Amino acid sequence: MIKVKNLHGTADNKVPNGYVSWLAYWETKTGERATECMCIGCNVSGRANLVGAHVKKVGSLDNKWYIVPLCQSDNMRTDEFYVSEPLALVNP
Numbered sequence: 001m002i003k004v005k006n007l008h009g010t011a012d013n014k015v016p017n018g019y020v021s022w023l024a025y026w027e028t029k030t031g032e033r034a035t036e037c038m039c040i041g042c043n044v045s046g047r048a049n050l051v052g053a054h055v056k057k058v059g060s061l062d063n064k065w066y067i068v069p070l071c072q073s074d075n076m077r078t079d080e081f082y083v084s085e086p087l088a089l090v091n092p
Contacts, residue, residue: 004057004066005056005079005080007065010054022054025052026088029067029089034047034050037049037050037070039083040081040084050069053067055070064089068087068088
């Protein structure tokens with residue numbers, strides 16, 4: 001598990017060519033299937049309830065953006081929270 005914080009104002013970031021969504025991007029990069037919110041303690045499941053959320057690791061010096069499957073509610077959080085891994089790095 002890793003501590004993250006949502007990046008807000010990323011709605012205009014276009015999905016890289018070859019991907020239909022940020023969720024599909026996460027699935028391709030991790031080799032996993034998104035079936036539940038990765039926020040620790042959240043019980044939301046079902047692909048239709050998930051988004052590929054932009055997050056940043058808390059306490060990390062890498063300052064990079066990552067994608068992780070979250071439900072709409074957790075995607076709106078402004079606090080720091082824990083998620084299950086893996087995270088998919090967004091290429092700069």
